[in-house]
Amino acid sequence: MSAEPAPAKTAAATSATAPATAAAPSSSLGNAQRGKELAYTCRGCHGVAGFKNAYPNYHVPRIGGQSEAYLRSALMEYRKGTRKHPTMRAQATSYSEQQLADIAAYLASVKP
Numbered sequence: 001m002s003a004e005p006a007p008a009k010t011a012a013a014t015s016a017t018a019p020a021t022a023a024a025p026s027s028s029l030g031n032a033q034r035g036k037e038l039a040y041t042c043r044g045c046h047g048v049a050g051f052k053n054a055y056p057n058y059h060v061p062r063i064g065g066q067s068e069a070y071l072r073s074a075l076m077e078y079r080k081g082t083r084k085h086p087t088m089r090a091q092a093t094s095y096s097e098q099q100l101a102d103i104a105a106y107l108a109s110v111k112p
């Protein structure tokens with residue numbers, strides 16, 4: 001009689017795999033729908049369709065369709081005073097940072 005080796009107990013793989021329910025990653029901090037309403041006053045200077053120059057007599061940058069991150073940081077810089085333009089400072093300081101993010105999200109979605 002040969003002593004059979006006891007079968008090795010296989011450790012049950014009880015790795016509790018957590019369900020992958022990660023929220024969809026988004027680079028957008030703003031709500032474009034809210035931004036659309038907030039950006040209404042911007043049209044006076046930045047034009048209407050595509051926010052092109054409304055006043056040919058002085059230069060106003062086209063802001064529609066630029067990258068959201070760029071627009072957001074530009075507006076934050078006006079708000080903080082890093083960008084000095086008085087007109088845009090007055091605009092940017094009249095909004096909260098969240099509102100500026102919303103506006104940036106909206107403007108980035110505008111097709112020039």
Ligand code: HEC
Pocket residue numbers: 038039041042043044045046059060061062063071074075083085087088091092103
């Ligand atoms: C009274 C006119 C006026 C209004 C109203 C106005 N802007 Fe401007 N905006 C300007 C001018 C002029 C500049 C160029 C400023 C500079 O040279 O720094 C500018 C620059 C900008 C820039 C920088 C663009 C770039 O390419 O660097 C952004 C972004 C911008 N405006 C967004 C807005 C938003 C958003 C609003 C509404 C909340 C708004 N503006 C309202 C006149 C205006």
